[in-house]
Amino acid sequence: MIAQPAPKPxxxxxxxxxxxxxxxxxxxxxxxxxxxxLKPYETDGLPAYRQVPLAVVLPRTTEQVAAxxxxxxxxxxxxxxxxxxxxxxxxxxxxADSIVIGxxxxxxILDIDLDDRFAVVEAGVTNIxxxxxxxxxxxxxxxxxxxxxxxxxxxxxxxxxxGAHCLKYGVTANNLLGLKFVTIEGEVIDIGGAHxxxxxxxxxxxxxxxxxxxxxxxxxxxxxxxxxxxxxxMLAAFKGTEIAGAAVDAIIGSGIIPVALExxxxxxxxxxxxxxxxxxxxxxEAMLIIEVExxxxxQDDLLNRIKAICERFDPISLKVADSVEQxxxxxxxxxxxxxxxxxxxxxxLCMDGTIPTSELPHVLKRIGEMxxxxxxxxxxxxxxxxxxxxPLIMFDANDPDxxxxxxxxxxxxxxxxxxxxxxxxGEHGVGxxxxxxxxxxxxxxxxxQQRALKSAFDPQWLLNTxxxxxxxxxxVAMAAE
Amino acid sequence: MSATLAPPDEAGIAxxxxxxxxxxxxxxIEGRGTKRGLLRPVQAARTLSLRKLSGITLYKPAELVLSxxxxxxxxxxxxxxxxxxxxLIAEPPDLRALLGGEEPATLGGIVAxxxxxxxxxxxGAMRDHVLGVRFVNGxxxxxxxxxxxxxxxxxxDLCKLLAGSYGTLGVMTEVTIKVLPAPEATATLIIExxxxxAGVRALSAGLGSPFGVSGAALLPGAPHRxxxxxxxxxxxxxxxxxxxxxxxxxxxxxxRVIEAEESRAFWRGVRDAVPxxxxxxxxxxxxxxxxxxxxxxxxxxxxxxxxALLDWGGGLVWVxxxxxVATHDALAAAAAVSGGTCTLxxxxxxxxxxVDVLPAEPAPLAAIGARVKAALDPAGILNPGRMRxxx
Ligand SMILES: Cc1cc2nc3c(=O)[nH]c(=O)nc-3n(C[C@H](O)[C@H](O)[C@H](O)COP(=O)(O)OP(=O)(O)OC[C@H]3O[C@@H](n4cnc5c(N)ncnc54)[C@H](O)[C@@H]3O)c2cc1C
Ligand SMILES: Cc1cc2nc3c(=O)[nH]c(=O)nc-3n(C[C@H](O)[C@H](O)[C@H](O)COP(=O)(O)OP(=O)(O)OC[C@H]3O[C@@H](n4cnc5c(N)ncnc54)[C@H](O)[C@@H]3O)c2cc1C
Numbered sequence: 001m002i003a004q005p006a007p008k009p010x011x012x013x014x015x016x017x018x019x020x021x022x023x024x025x026x027x028x029x030x031x032x033x034x035x036x037x038l039k040p041y042e043t044d045g046l047p048a049y050r051q052v053p054l055a056v057v058l059p060r061t062t063e064q065v066a067a068x069x070x071x072x073x074x075x076x077x078x079x080x081x082x083x084x085x086x087x088x089x090x091x092x093x094x095x096a097d098s099i100v101i102g103x104x105x106x107x108x109i110l111d112i113d114l115d116d117r118f119a120v121v122e123a124g125v126t127n128i129x130x131x132x133x134x135x136x137x138x139x140x141x142x143x144x145x146x147x148x149x150x151x152x153x154x155x156x157x158x159x160x161x162x163g164a165h166c167l168k169y170g171v172t173a174n175n176l177l178g179l180k181f182v183t184i185e186g187e188v189i190d191i192g193g194a195h196x197x198x199x200x201x202x203x204x205x206x207x208x209x210x211x212x213x214x215x216x217x218x219x220x221x222x223x224x225x226x227x228x229x230x231x232x233x234m235l236a237a238f239k240g241t242e243i244a245g246a247a248v249d250a251i252i253g254s255g256i257i258p259v260a261l262e263x264x265x266x267x268x269x270x271x272x273x274x275x276x277x278x279x280x281x282x283x284x285e286a287m288l289i290i291e292v293e294x295x296x297x298x299q300d301d302l303l304n305r306i307k308a309i310c311e312r313f314d315p316i317s318l319k320v321a322d323s324v325e326q327x328x329x330x331x332x333x334x335x336x337x338x339x340x341x342x343x344x345x346x347x348x349l350c351m352d353g354t355i356p357t358s359e360l361p362h363v364l365k366r367i368g369e370m371x372x373x374x375x376x377x378x379x380x381x382x383x384x385x386x387x388x389x390x391p392l393i394m395f396d397a398n399d400p401d402x403x404x405x406x407x408x409x410x411x412x413x414x415x416x417x418x419x420x421x422x423x424x425x426g427e428h429g430v431g432x433x434x435x436x437x438x439x440x441x442x443x444x445x446x447x448x449q450q451r452a453l454k455s456a457f458d459p460q461w462l463l464n465t466x467x468x469x470x471x472x473x474x475x476v477a478m479a480a481e
Numbered sequence: 482m483s484a485t486l487a488p489p490d491e492a493g494i495a496x497x498x499x500x501x502x503x504x505x506x507x508x509x510i511e512g513r514g515t516k517r518g519l520l521r522p523v524q525a526a527r528t529l530s531l532r533k534l535s536g537i538t539l540y541k542p543a544e545l546v547l548s549x550x551x552x553x554x555x556x557x558x559x560x561x562x563x564x565x566x567x568x569l570i571a572e573p574p575d576l577r578a579l580l581g582g583e584e585p586a587t588l589g590g591i592v593a594x595x596x597x598x599x600x601x602x603x604x605g606a607m608r609d610h611v612l613g614v615r616f617v618n619g620x621x622x623x624x625x626x627x628x629x630x631x632x633x634x635x636x637x638d639l640c641k642l643l644a645g646s647y648g649t650l651g652v653m654t655e656v657t658i659k660v661l662p663a664p665e666a667t668a669t670l671i672i673e674x675x676x677x678x679a680g681v682r683a684l685s686a687g688l689g690s691p692f693g694v695s696g697a698a699l700l701p702g703a704p705h706r707x708x709x710x711x712x713x714x715x716x717x718x719x720x721x722x723x724x725x726x727x728x729x730x731x732x733x734x735x736x737r738v739i740e741a742e743e744s745r746a747f748w749r750g751v752r753d754a755v756p757x758x759x760x761x762x763x764x765x766x767x768x769x770x771x772x773x774x775x776x777x778x779x780x781x782x783x784x785x786x787x788x789a790l791l792d793w794g795g796g797l798v799w800v801x802x803x804x805x806v807a808t809h810d811a812l813a814a815a816a817a818v819s820g821g822t823c824t825l826x827x828x829x830x831x832x833x834x835x836v837d838v839l840p841a842e843p844a845p846l847a848a849i850g851a852r853v854k855a856a857l858d859p860a861g862i863l864n865p866g867r868m869r870x871x872x
Contacts, residue, residue: 115685116771116796138691160634171632173641174605187845194771195796197595197606199824199839200868201650201850205608205641209634229691249543255566255662255714298717354630357544386631387544426632434635441635446624449857450637456852468636 002049002090002432005466007097011054011077018077019055022099025067030105032056041100044085044092045147046433048349048403053080053094058102062180062188062218068101069216070186078465079184081212083124083155086147088350089431091159091211091467098465103154106218109133118177118194120221123154127161130222139224142169145427146335154217160209162427164260164334165291167385169225171427173208178221181207184458194221206453211429212464214457228293231259233327234303234320236310237284241265242361244286247313248384249357251290251306258306260291262334263384265364268341268392269333271379275340278333281317288384289334291327337381338392345377345394347403351410352428353417354387366416367391374409376402388426389417415440430468438470485514487530491615491623491654497529498652498862499621507862510648512552512590518827519594520647520838523864531589534654537561539629546612546629548657551589558588568663571607572598574752589653595645598752599696599710602688602793608644610659616643616651619858629657642853648864649872650857664712668722669696669744673704673735677776680707681795683732685772688794690728692721698751699791701779707732710748756790757801763787764804764828766812770821772796781815804828809836816840839868 011018019033032038033055043050054077059065072079078098085092094100106122109129113119114137119130127148130141144163145151151161157179162171169175178192181203191207192198207214238244244263251258264272264280264287273280280287288310292302303320310318321327333340341348355363364380371378377394391413395406414424414434418441424434438447451469454461486497501508507525511517513532531552539548542565549558555573562568573591577583592614597606613627616639626639643651670687674680677699684697687709696710709725711718722738730736739747750756757765768778775795782789787802802808809825809832816823817840825838842850854861854872866872 113771114689115682116773117685117688118771139689160638162632166632170605170609173638174609183845183849185845187843189843189846191846193820195769195819195821196601196793197597197645197769197797199767199769199822200645200842201853202595202608202641202645203846205638205644208641209638213637226689226691228693252545252662253543255665257661294717295720297720301714301716354628354632356541356546356630358541383632388630388632421628422630423628423633423635425635426630427634429634430636438636443624445622446626447636449618449622449624450639452856453637453639453642453853456849456856 003471004051004095005471007095008076011097015054018075021071022055022057022068025071026057026059026064030058030060030064032058041082041094041102044090045088046090046093046431048397049090049093049432051094051096053098053100054096056100056102058105060105062182065101065216065218066182066186066188069182069184072099072462073184073186073460076460076462078462080464081158081216083152084126084150086151087155087159087431088352088428089425089433091429091431093432095465101216103152103218110219113194114139116194117224118221119224120219121153122219123217124152127151127153127156130224134224138227140227141222141224142175143172146338153220153222157208157217157220158210158212159427159429162388164262164383167261167383168257168259173205175223176204176208176220177223179204179207179217180219182216182218184215184460184463192221211431211468213454213468215463229295230299231291231293231327232299232303232321233289233291233330234306234318235287235289235330236318237281237287237316238313239285239316241286241364243313244288245357245360247288247310250309250312252385254305254309256302256305258290258385259293260289261383261385262289263382264334265380267377268337268379268381271340271344272333272337275343276333276336278329280333284316289330334381341379341392341394347395347397349393349395349406349410350428351389351391351393351413352425353389353414353422354426355389355417355420355422357384357387359420359422363389363416363420367413370409370412374405376405376409387422411437432467435468436470438468484526485528485530487533489533491534491617494529494534494652494654495617495621495623498617498619501527501862502619502621502860505860505862507865510652510864512587513554513584520826520868521833521866521870522830523867529652531587531652538655542567545631545660546657547660548629548655549588550655551587551653553588554585555588555591556585562660566663567660570600570604570610570659570661572600572752573607574598574754576753588656592644592653592656593646593648599698599748599792602697603693603695608641611640611644611656612659613657614640614643614653615655616653618651619860619863627657631659647867649867650854650863652863666715666718666741667710667712667744668718668738668740669708669710669747670722670725670729671737671739672707672729672733674707674733675705677701677705677779677791679732680705681772681775681791683707683729684709684794686729686732687725690725692725696748696751697794699795700756701789708747710744751790751792754790754799757788757799763801764808764832765826766800766802767824767826768798768800768812768816768821770796770798770816770819774819774821777818778812778815781811785811804832806832806836813840837869
């Protein structure tokens with residue numbers, strides 16, 4: 001179990017008083033203090049780690065968020081922001097002496113402007129909620145994490161989330177225009193706006209992906225895009241992972257940027273097929289799902305080009321969808337990958353490293369060897385276009401030794417990612433899970449520089465304490481204040 | 482004239498900064514030093530030039546990744562990419578022809594200024610394509626952020642913070658960027674429109690179409706011309722152009738399509754703000770607004786005796802106008818009406834030192850900004866005053 005900082009006894013002792021004060025700041029049913037009602041907030045998408053917080057606050061307005069933060073700042077109370085709690089790295093895991101600020105009640109869409117192609121939404125609007133609001137007019141919000149039905153735009157900003165289509169459309173950072181941002185001191189700041197490239201330092205870029213370390217986001221202005229005329233997928237299966245990797249390189253090298261390019265290894269193909277019956281080739285070592293966009297004629301042209309490229313790599317099977325239904329069938333297995341693995345293993349850890357794509361065969365081979373070494377099964381699904389690997393490590397949470405091995409296996413994979421020139425996380429964040437691995441990717445000085453930036457926003461280190469930065473150095477940074 | 486240091490390697494850059502930090506001696510940071518006219522002038526006894534820190538260090542076409550030392554001239558990078566049929570996504574401007582000077586821009590300078598061309602609306606800003614940097618902070622420490630992979634959310638993103646910071650937070654020594662295959666074909670639809678409002682409506686209609694418009698500019702004049710660019714495989718471009726022409730028929734009668742090199746040359750002109758060349762003595766502003774507010778800013782510029790060029794679907798207004806405080810204030814006010822921002826890009830020193838070249842930030846953000854500057858440059862020696870007075 002991961003180490004957490006000791007709760008401040010004086011804060012725990014003042015619990016009743018703090019709850020009373022919060023109730024005046026967020027009246028009505030905005031404050032939760034009852035132990036059974038706190039229980040759902042003890043964990044997020046990484047249920048291996050749990051901690052019931054001191055209290056949960058569910059504000060409805062930016063002013064309430066500001067008032068709560070101001071109160072916490074004055075009283076030295078730690079704060080954990082929370083969206084939908086789908087973080088897979090324990091990003092919203094509470095501390096015993098922290099309050100959780102849940103943004104889910106701030107779920108209004110404030111403005112949609114199709115001429116200027118932006119939408120202003122509150123932080124608790126779900127990712128899919130934005131697209132739903134504009135799809136009637138043919139528009140969409142591009143980043144599409146697999147969790148898009150649940151996860152909220154505020155959480156997306158803080159994790160810089162991506163999705164299957166980010167090879168072409170980019171991640172959250174590339175689709176943001178502005179934020180309403182509340183500092184720990186309770187100041188409300190508008191950053192950016194409904195226009196591109198505001199002048200001055202790129203605060204938008206720094207805050208995006210900062211995992212709740214710098215402040216709380218209450219409103220988000222996003223770019224919305226007009227959707228393509230249509231889209232269609234194909235499936236290509238190969239005899240080896242190296243061959244599939246080479247096919248990926250050849251496709252990109254030919255000048256085609258598909259909207260999605262997903263890679264699955266054999267264990268993943270099997271798990272998904274058993275679950276979704278999507279017609280995946282069970283004899284393949286690796287499989288690609290490739291999606292292109294445009295008019296029907298354009299789709300045909302691109303799919304034919306890709307098919308011709310794949311044919312050079314002696315495929316086991318090539319299946320080009322000839323309808324939207326067939327496309328959906330091809331995607332069905334992939335979209336259900338996490339659920340599929342959940343069916344064949346009681347528990348799994350979803351890792352999230354990135355690597356240079358040329359290292360793919362080497363990395364998959366090493367992961368296979370580690371699977372034997374740690375005696376745990378693993379399935380790999382991979383955003384091949386952008387080097388983002390998602391090994392799903394299967395274990396049994398009822399067996400402490402199995403969990404310990406799973407953690408060690410995960411750490412070994414991420415260390416390998418860094419060694420080959422990649423990094424610890426592509427889209428799920430560092431959170432509490434990868435915190436102590438940060439020293440693998442960064443030097444002590446580099447971490448100190450990042451910590452100094454955090455201190456510039458949050459001098460007392462009250463915001464999402466004990467996430468992202470290794471505990472040891474972080475407590476040094478806190479003590480230095 | 483200040484003394485220039487031009488170390489040939491990163492260690493030399495770091496040593497120069499360590500010494501300047503110890504002596505509390507400010508440095509002017511330069512790529513090739515041709516942009517002293519942008520934003521605010523820096524007073525310093527020494528200049529630290531990156532011109533000798535040059536050369537591509539890694540290029541993997543199949544991975545869409547290129548790394549180069551910060552002082553590498555852009556033409557060298559463009560040539561290497563062209564050999565593999567790739568290009569710089571952000572199409573950063575080259576304003577030499579317009580504004581004088583022989584030296585080419587450097588990769589570090591382009592990133593430090595976060596300059597992006599017309600493709601910004603479709604493919605993102607220069608900073609969106611920076612995957613990793615090596616840099617030296619104001620204490621002389623060599624640090625890295627990001628990496629060489631397309632997706633990265635490990636820790637705080639200093640690449641974005643350094644992009645657009647004009648050398649005030651750190652000196653980049655190596656930059657890794659994402660590159661893309663250059664499109665097979667390009668074509669541009671040019672529509673004559675009665676006025677700027679109609680022009681921006683035409684651009685919005687094009688950008689709201691499913692055809693992937695990758696350039697949308699409005700050139701003032703008689704008549705005004707709205708221009709929309711498509712870039713893709715040849716068959717796609719011709720199909721989409723046909724549809725776009727039909728879709729936008731309602732916006733103007735005279736419609737013309739230019740292709741291939743003629744289209745490329747047209748967009749180089751927009752990118753490099755060539756239509757502003759008529760008034761070389763005027764100051765230059767860069768106004769960022771929601772596209773529908775662009776015409777009002779352009780009208781304000783005209784009322785002040787200036788000229789405007791609208792890019793990014795109307796959202797980026799380049800203004801050339803008389804270099805006075807009153808013009809600056811009026812343009813800043815015109816931008817602020819719709820929540821936009823106005824930057825004084827280039828002007829005589831007297832004006833640059835009198836007005837805020839960048840819009841003022843709200844007090845709490847300014848306080849954070851000062852602490853961020855101190856965290857990266859504790860002695861305040863990197864380009865002091867370049868972006869804001871006293872910082
Ligand atoms: C099945 C599944 C599939 C997933 N697929 C993807 C995927 O394809 N791509 C991807 O990128 N991610 C994916 N994720 C991870 C996760 O959904 C994303 O990281 C998402 O952005 C988290 O949003 P959330 O609202 O649940 O945030 P939370 O989990 O509640 O919070 C995430 C982090 O942000 C902070 N935070 C949340 N809201 C705010 C706010 N308003 N202000 C300040 N800080 C805040 C929290 O403190 C925490 O550190 C997946 C998760 C699951 C469970
Ligand atoms: C209105 C306008 C006028 C222009 N005028 C000219 C002109 O007269 N001549 C011309 O050639 N181009 C001009 N440009 C083009 C443009 O400014 C340059 O292409 C770009 O700034 C990069 O040039 P450089 O590398 O020489 O940068 P420099 O001018 O040397 O540097 C630009 C900024 O980046 C900083 N910087 C440079 N390198 C680094 C680094 N490695 N790390 C950190 N910070 C760094 C500098 O301190 C400076 O603040 C103009 C552009 C516009 C929009």
